[in-house]
Amino acid sequence: MMELHDILVxxxxxxxxxxxIALSIGVVVYxxxxxxxxxFNSAAEQVVAEGEDKPCP
Structure with missing residues (x-):
């Protein structure tokens, strides 16, 4: 039984x-x-609209 456990581990x-490794490569390619x-550019522009670059009160 221990041999099977060692093989599976x-x-x-x-x-x-x-x-x-494959998952990391896939994320970088995407x-x-x-x-x-x-x-991605439209998402970046939606985060901060023009004139809204001040901190919240």
């Missing part, structure tokens, strides 16, 4: 590492994809 550590530029 080893597999989950290896596959988890590759899963996180963020820098040229088609998303308009969406």
């Amino acid at each position: 080893g597999m989950s550590k290896s596959l988890g590492l590759f899963y996180l 963020a820098y994809w040229p088609g998303n530029r308009k969406r």
Whole structure:
């Protein structure tokens, strides 16, 4: 039973590492994809509209 546990722990550590690397690459590709530029620019402009750059009272 311990051998099965050790095998499963080893597999989950290896596959988890590759899963996180693939997820990170996917997020970076999504963020820098040229088609998303308009969406990100409009979101950035909506955060602070012109004339609203003062702190809240």
